[in-house]
Amino acid sequence: xxLVLEVGERDAVxxxxxxxxxxxxxxxxxxRAHAEAAVTEDTAxxxxxxxxxxxxxxxxxxxxxxxxxxxxxxxxx
Numbered sequence: 001x002x003l004v005l006e007v008g009e010r011d012a013v014x015x016x017x018x019x020x021x022x023x024x025x026x027x028x029x030x031x032r033a034h035a036e037a038a039v040t041e042d043t044a045x046x047x048x049x050x051x052x053x054x055x056x057x058x059x060x061x062x063x064x065x066x067x068x069x070x071x072x073x074x075x076x077x
Contacts, residue, residue, distance in 0.1 A: 004077055010043045017046035044072035 007013055017039040021032060039046035053068035 004075075005047070006077070007043055007047070010046075013043055013050065014039055014046045017049040020049050042072075044070065 018036060021027065021035050021039065024032075027035065035049065039049055048070050054065050057063045057065050
């Protein structure tokens, strides 16, 4: 499965990811600092904090998520 996204408002994605990180009370402080830096520097990292691959396919009959991974690149589409 391949998913192609166009991010129209990078700042909105970053802010949403930062909110999600801030709301995660189980995240250790050192991990939180690393996560905040990552999502601030890279929109793909921010998106990874917002999209759960399991949620994308959990209701699809006959599909079980065995592994999910992220990669990103800028392309002309």
